[in-house]
Amino acid sequence: MQDLVAPALGTFALAAVGGYLLGSIPFGVILTRLGGAGDVRSIGSGNIGATNVLRTGRKDLAIATLLLDAGKGAVAYLIVQALFPGVPTLAAVAGGAAFLGHLFPVWLGFKGGKGVATFFGLLLAAAWPLGFLAIASWLLVALLFRMSSLAALIAAAMAPLLALLPLPLPGLPAAAPVLVLAVAAAGLIWARHYQNIARILLGTEPRIGASKG
Numbered sequence: 001m002q003d004l005v006a007p008a009l010g011t012f013a014l015a016a017v018g019g020y021l022l023g024s025i026p027f028g029v030i031l032t033r034l035g036g037a038g039d040v041r042s043i044g045s046g047n048i049g050a051t052n053v054l055r056t057g058r059k060d061l062a063i064a065t066l067l068l069d070a071g072k073g074a075v076a077y078l079i080v081q082a083l084f085p086g087v088p089t090l091a092a093v094a095g096g097a098a099f100l101g102h103l104f105p106v107w108l109g110f111k112g113g114k115g116v117a118t119f120f121g122l123l124l125a126a127a128w129p130l131g132f133l134a135i136a137s138w139l140l141v142a143l144l145f146r147m148s149s150l151a152a153l154i155a156a157a158m159a160p161l162l163a164l165l166p167l168p169l170p171g172l173p174a175a176a177p178v179l180v181l182a183v184a185a186a187g188l189i190w191a192r193h194y195q196n197i198a199r200i201l202l203g204t205e206p207r208i209g210a211s212k213g
Helices: 003-025 027-034 050-054 059-085 086-102 118-124 129-144 150-163 176-192 194-200
Strands: none
Touching: 003 059, 003 086, 027 050, 027 059, 050 059, 059 086, 059 118, 086 118, 086 176, 118 129, 118 150, 118 176, 129 150, 150 176, 150 194, 176 194
16 A cells, blocks of 8 residues: 555655746746846835736736736646646646745745736636636626726635536536635635735725836
8 A cells, every 4th residue: 555655645746846836936027027127026016916017017028927827827737637637636736836836936935926817827727617707707807996906806706606606618517626726726815915905995905007006
C-alpha cells in the first residue's frame, strides 16, 4: 500500500507546487514595468490586478494583465487534466494552487492580487459554461453599478450556486472537485475584498475608470 500511496502523494505535491509557482507570476507588475508605467503597486489601490493596471491609463497593459492572470488558472488546470485525464481532483488541486499563487505570490512577499481574473480563467477551464455564466454576471453588475469590486463579489458568490443548478448546458452541474474549488475560491475572493466591502457599504467605493481607490 505504501508503494502506491507515496507516488500518489508526490504527484499531488508536484501539481500543487507547479500550479502555485505558475500562479505566482505577477503579470501586472511585470507588464507595467516593461511598459514604462512604473510599479502598479504604487498607484491606485496598490493591487497587481487588471483593474488597478487600468488606472495607469494603459488599456493595453490592463487587457494583457487580465488575459495572462486568467490564463494562469486555466493553464495549470488544463495541463494536469491532459496529463491525468482520469483524476479530476488533481487538476482541481493544480488550478486551486495557481489561484493561491496569485493571491500570495512568493516573489512579492506573499502580497498579491484578489484573484478574480484567475478565478474566471480557472472556471472556464474546469467547466466552461460555469465560467461564461460567472463572467456574464460580472459584466452585468459592472455595467449597472460601475464597480469592479461589487461585480467580482456577486460573480464569485453566484458561481457555486450556478454550479448546483440543473442547467441545460454541457458540463453542468459541475463535478464535485470543481464545486469545492468554486466555493473555496469564492470565499477567498470575498475575504480579499474586505476593504472594498466596507467602502461599498459606506458608499465610497470608486467606480470603474476612477483614478484611484
